[in-house]
């Protein structure tokens with residue numbers, strides 16, 4: 001039960017002039033009227049590196065944005081990718097189609113055998129994902145995660161796009177047509193090269209989606225051991241195509257955290273952990289709550305409520321469609337499961353009826369949900385390459401995270417899960433600060449981070465969470481003590 005409404009996010013900007021338009025720190029007398037809860041941030045105790053935050057526009061959603069009116073299209077793109085007008089997301093997860101039409105696959109027809117020359121077809125559209133990727137680059141996005149939901153149907157044991165099936169040639173999966181592992185690796189490399197020709201650098205490449213679930217749509221079953229069989233082929237294929245330094249292999253986009261733990265252990269047993277760039281999991285069956293035992297960065301690559309109706313509340317009754325619900329999920333994943341990236345399912349869609357996407361396009365408008373703004377409390381202020389640092393909270397009702405950004409700024413999030421207002425006093429060890437800027441997400445602003453008062457003295461930031469606070473702090477300079 002949570003009856004509050006506040007994310008308190010403090011970002012302290014170091015060695016930069018205060019940004020124009022952001023209020024300078026002020027002393028707020030009312031801050032002193034309640035006993036402030038102490039929070040500490042230790043810049044010297046570091047955890048995972050952050051790779052970013054993102055969405056997908058797979059299954060026609062990129063075309064939803066492309067086909068929108070000019071004003072709705074611009075608004076939707078800004079909400080997704082702009083760090084000032086929107087969430088500033090930096091990861092786009094594209095689907096590598098494995099269907100039986102040229103609109104949904106670069107290889108819709110079987111060449112006949114694994115060794116026959118494939119007739120790749122590039123429609124220069126890729127369900128509008130090429131267009132969207134180019135738009136994303138315009139906003140500075142550099143992380144493109146291309147993920148196949150499975151191999152082309154003729155490479156799988158069941159010979160169909162849907163219904164699961166396994167990749168012919170991995171352990172326990174033999175086919176009369178032969179071993180298609182190398183052909184699938186070549187197919188994926190061809191897709192990466194297709195994007196390279198369009199000046200889009202795919203940085204992460206996946207070959208599975210929810211491999212424990214035989215969905216009626218694009219799907220393919222795999223254990224971690226079977227995935228390792230394929231990685232042993234894909235890795236050298238990327239190397240010999242000259243893509244070894246460009247593309248990191250991901251695995252395995254499980255439906256949930258528990259299965260991804262099992263699959264990761266199987267990858268390690270099979271000796272391929274060092275060939276995997278990033279361990280990836282969804283959150284549908286179990287959510288990330290503890291760290292997976294791996295040396296690789298770990299991403300949450302897909303989650304949404306697939307069931308509720310469209311919802312723009314920050315906090316009303318605790319429903320899954322509300323912003324605060326997602327703030328707590330993202331907090332738990334980053335702090336307790338050490339996620340380096342959080343990738344929501346779909347970003348913007350038209351004809352929205354459910355709360356599964358972040359932005360609803362209708363006519364000339366694009367309407368953000370508070371779920372987008374929950375993500376924004378991290379994605380705007382925690383930039384790729386940031387390092388998570390230690391925090392402690394003097395109250396179990398205040399959930400905290402903090403990060404050092406590559407540009408020297410520090411960003412601190414405080415989620416107030418209590419119904420009462422909370423004043424906070426944040427002590428940051430490792431520096432003193434010149435200025436602070438705070439932003440609050442709450443029901444009255446639809447969750448959109450909005451500037452609020454905070455003050456700073458040396459290394460102590462003080463702010464007020466009036467029953468709902470989210471502070472973000474910006475400082476004009478810092479003197480580091482270490």
Ligand SMILES: *[C@@H]1O[C@H](CO)[C@@H](O)[C@H](O)[C@H]1NC(C)=O
Pocket residue numbers: 099100161162
């Ligand atoms: C193509 O794939 C779809 C499923 O995506 C399936 O319904 C259809 O029967 C397939 N068509 C052919 C000709 O295989």
Ligand SMILES: *[C@@H]1O[C@H](CO)[C@@H](O)[C@H](O)[C@H]1NC(C)=O
Pocket residue numbers: 063066067125126127128131
């Ligand atoms: C891609 O193809 C689809 C289907 O033909 C079309 O609706 C869409 O407008 C195309 N996208 C682009 C960017 O041209």
Ligand SMILES: *[C@@H]1O[C@H](CO)[C@@H](O)[C@H](O)[C@H]1NC(C)=O
Pocket residue numbers: 197198199
């Ligand atoms: C890719 O970049 C090159 C070099 O700037 C340019 O000549 C080419 O037209 C670009 N291709 C596309 C598809 O944008």
Ligand SMILES: *[C@@H]1O[C@H](CO)[C@@H](O)[C@H](O)[C@H]1NC(C)=O
Pocket residue numbers: 268293294
């Ligand atoms: C984590 O994995 C390493 C090998 O990669 C192993 O030595 C260690 O025992 C594992 N730890 C746990 C808690 O499973």
Ligand SMILES: *[C@@H]1O[C@H](CO)[C@@H](O)[C@H](O)[C@H]1NC(C)=O
Pocket residue numbers: 307
């Ligand atoms: C969808 O919501 C209904 C009613 O709110 C609930 O009974 C059902 O279990 C939910 N389904 C899923 C898959 O969450």
